[in-house]
Amino acid sequence: MSTESVEPIIKIRDLHFTYNPQSETPIHALKGIDLDVYRGDYLVIIGHNGSGKSTLAKNLNALLRPIEGDVWVEGMNTRHLASTLAIRSTVGMVFQSPDNQIVATVVEEDVAFGPENLGVPEDELRERVAWALGVVGMLEHHRRAPHRLSAGQKQRVAIAGVMAMKPDVLVLDEATSMLDPSGRRDVLAAVRTLNDEGVTVIAITHFMHEAIEGNRVVVMDAGQVVLEGSPRQVFARVEELRDLQLDVPQTTELAYLLNRRDQTFPPDLLLVDEVADEIEKRVSRRAGS
Amino acid sequence: MSDGPFIWLNDLHHVYLRGTPLEVTALRGVSLEIHRGESVGIIGRTGSGKSTVVQHFNGLIRPREPGKVVVDGQDLSDPRVDVRRVRQKIGLVFQYPEQQLFERLVGDDIAFGPKKLGMERAERRERVKWAMEVVGLDFEAFKDRPTFSLSGGEMRKVALAGVLALQPEVLILDESTSGLDPRSRKEFLDRMLALHSGHELTLVFVSPSMEDMAELVDRIYVMDDGRVVMSGTTREVFSQPERLREHGLGVPQVTEVAHALIARGIRVGQVPVTVDEGVAEAWRILNS
Numbered sequence: 003m004s005t006e007s008v009e010p011i012i013k014i015r016d017l018h019f020t021y022n023p024q025s026e027t028p029i030h031a032l033k034g035i036d037l038d039v040y041r042g043d044y045l046v047i048i049g050h051n052g053s054g055k056s057t058l059a060k061n062l063n064a065l066l067r068p069i070e071g072d073v074w075v076e077g078m079n080t081r082h083l084a085s086t087l088a089i090r091s092t093v094g095m096v097f098q099s100p101d102n103q104i105v106a107t108v109v110e111e112d113v114a115f116g117p118e119n120l121g122v123p124e125d126e127l128r129e130r131v132a133w134a135l136g137v138v139g140m141l142e143h144h145r146r147a148p149h150r151l152s153a154g155q156k157q158r159v160a161i162a163g164v165m166a167m168k169p170d171v172l173v174l175d176e177a178t179s180m181l182d183p184s185g186r187r188d189v190l191a192a193v194r195t196l197n198d199e200g201v202t203v204i205a206i207t208h209f210m211h212e213a214i215e216g217n218r219v220v221v222m223d224a225g226q227v228v229l230e231g232s233p234r235q236v237f238a239r240v241e242e243l244r245d246l247q248l249d250v251p252q253t254t255e256l257a258y259l260l261n262r263r264d265q266t267f268p269p270d271l272l273l274v275d276e277v278a279d280e281i282e283k284r285v286s287r288r289a290g291s
Numbered sequence: 292m293s294d295g296p297f298i299w300l301n302d303l304h305h306v307y308l309r310g311t312p313l314e315v316t317a318l319r320g321v322s323l324e325i326h327r328g329e330s331v332g333i334i335g336r337t338g339s340g341k342s343t344v345v346q347h348f349n350g351l352i353r354p355r356e357p358g359k360v361v362v363d364g365q366d367l368s369d370p371r372v373d374v375r376r377v378r379q380k381i382g383l384v385f386q387y388p389e390q391q392l393f394e395r396l397v398g399d400d401i402a403f404g405p406k407k408l409g410m411e412r413a414e415r416r417e418r419v420k421w422a423m424e425v426v427g428l429d430f431e432a433f434k435d436r437p438t439f440s441l442s443g444g445e446m447r448k449v450a451l452a453g454v455l456a457l458q459p460e461v462l463i464l465d466e467s468t469s470g471l472d473p474r475s476r477k478e479f480l481d482r483m484l485a486l487h488s489g490h491e492l493t494l495v496f497v498s499p500s501m502e503d504m505a506e507l508v509d510r511i512y513v514m515d516d517g518r519v520v521m522s523g524t525t526r527e528v529f530s531q532p533e534r535l536r537e538h539g540l541g542v543p544q545v546t547e548v549a550h551a552l553i554a555r556g557i558r559v560g561q562v563p564v565t566v567d568e569g570v571a572e573a574w575r576i577l578n579s
Contacts, residue, residue: 050472051443153337180469182336182499184539208472211544247474252502252544252566259570264577274544278551284577285557 009077010038011171011202012062012093016071019057023069031057033225034071041170044193044203046213046233049222050247055206058222059175062204063093076170091120094169098176100156109151109159110135110144116167134162137199138192154185158192171202179208190215211251213237214272221246238270253277295364296324297461297493298348298381303358305343305517317343319517325461330487330494332504332525335514336539341497344514345463348495349381350374363460379408382459386466389446397441397449398434404457422452426482444475451479455486461493462486468503480507502543505529505564513538529564545569552576 019032031054039045049055060066061073064080075092078085097103106112113131122130135141138158148156157177164172174193178186186209194215197203205216213219219236221229223246229236237243237254244250250258253274261269267284271277305318317340325331325348335341346352347360350367354360360367362377385391394400401422405415420430426448438449447467454462464483468476484507486492496507504511504525511528513521515538521528528535532542532550542550548569549562557576563569 050474182539183501183541184336210473247472249473252569253548255566256545256548256569256573259566260573260577263570263574267577274547274551277548278555281548281552281573281576282555282557 008040011041011076012037012039012204013074014038014061014071017058017061017068017073018070019054019061019066020069021057031225032061035225035227037220037227039171039202039204041202042197042200043218044197044216045205045218045220046216047204047206047220047222048208048210048213048248050208053222054225055222056175057225059095059173059204059206062171062173063095064089065095091167092169093171093173094164094167095173095175096157096161096164096177098179100153100160100180103160103163104148104156107147108144109140109146109148112148112159113162113166116163120167130166130168131162134166135159137165137195138162139188152185154181154188157181157185157189161189161192161196165196165201169201171204172196174203174205174207176206176208178212186212210237210249214251221248234270234272237272240269296361297327297363298325299359299361300324300344300347300354301359303344303347303354303360305340305347305352305355305358307343317517321514321517321519323512323519323522325493325495327460327493328491329510330484330496330508332496332498332508332511333514334497334499334501334504334511334540336499339514339538340517341514342465345383345465345495345497348461348463349378349383351383379457380459381461381463382454382457383463384451384454384465384467386469388450388467389443391450391453392438392446395437396434397428397436397438400438400449401452401456404453408457418456418458419452422456425455425486426452427478428452444471447471447475447479459492461495463495463497465497466499468498468500476503483507499540501529501541501546505543505546513540515539525564526562530562548573 014035014037017032017035021029021031035058047055057066061068064086067080073080075089078089080089104112105115110131113134114127117127117130135144138161140155140158140162148159178189181189193203214233216233219231219233220227221236228246229239229242237250240250240258251272254272257271257277258269260267268280271280301322303318303321307315307317321344333341333344347354354368363380365372365377392400394403398419401419402415405418423430423433428448468479471479483494487494498504508525511525512519513528520538521534529542529546535542543564545563545566549559553559560572563572
């Protein structure tokens, strides 16, 4: 399929955003972003604090609007105020702190809150809530009180609440940063399932090993996109990432450092098993020779 | 007492909101000890009780029968003990330490503790200056800045300087790097390690991050459901990835690589816990 024939679900052209533009100390958070997100993408945005990634996320569903440039969501321009509701029902967002996103005292009521307000009829509402809780693996907890859940479980309820509104795109703004390793694993598994079901995912994170989850990685620095590609392409550029004061996953760093000692060792390995397989292959080849 | 542990916890139990419908049992018999000059990690999933434990270290929570907390020879279960003296010895930095700032100017915020101790103005100034240098804030440039105008990373440095200004003997960092980007986190942790080696500061890290732990601590206590479930040197603990997984934790990726090699029948000498160790071990395997 040629790319011209496929319209991106989100199209961003020369996006600029400034906080406090009228003040003496305006903060230029985004300085000319061009980005296309395609249906079914799992796009991961990384960058250090203050690089502009959260500002970019908020521009995706008209929580913020461009100062210059344009953002189109399914062809709707976010500057067009009348489209706001349609844009927000296309692009759902989940934020960092699960506690700030839970509104009801029972899990299933919390998940039903969004679609209920959209006027979804009773029967379909039930169906959607069951589907959303099932996808994130929280169905068995549907009658529980959210405050009794772990942070990872709460975050999965928050994702279910957004998904029950059936958005085409799910944006996660550092949604795992307050979770422990098992909570993070569960949330990532839920997001993976949603992406497999066709939901377009845009995930913003500090954790480099989470970037491996995506099919595309965008690296931001000082309000601009500075690197873009598949996780393998991006993480192979260890030196550039270092210059941007970002980490690389430990596996990639290991492969990169081994490559510096022996240039035949591939520098662009991402997964634990890939590194182990490569070492095993070399050990057995030598044993055989 | 100088040979005994600096902090000694024995059979600690704790229940939040005791006697109410919201009662939650946080600790079910925790015993552990921290020695002078050590760097110790306490890890565990959310709700495992690790923050409740460290709040016993400086008397924020007092032990109940039969639990005991002894800090530098002082039994904190004795209600007559003056916890202020204990708090001077033990500095506690919480998650989101920037929320602990309350003075209008940076210098005043850092000077608050020393002032409460009745320190003279000139000495106070020296303390503040020293603490700011340690955390990497220029004294002249920052002392008169309003605290609200700082970036998140700078606020953290101010909060940390405020704790260091009391020159504690033990510093407890309770998920204090959560939410920082990799660069800021590394800077912050490097400063802590420099204090540890340069000033013999005893460090206690509370964190769910295995990668941080591997770089920072000599010993680890693993907590789950209000109990200490594993303990040992960092390497001993990381050599049991299945048990860690049962407790909702993982091991650093480079340790995972070593375990994947072992599973493939390849002999691994010392299981690596940091990337540098991993490169050395992989190189040895590839060339032996």
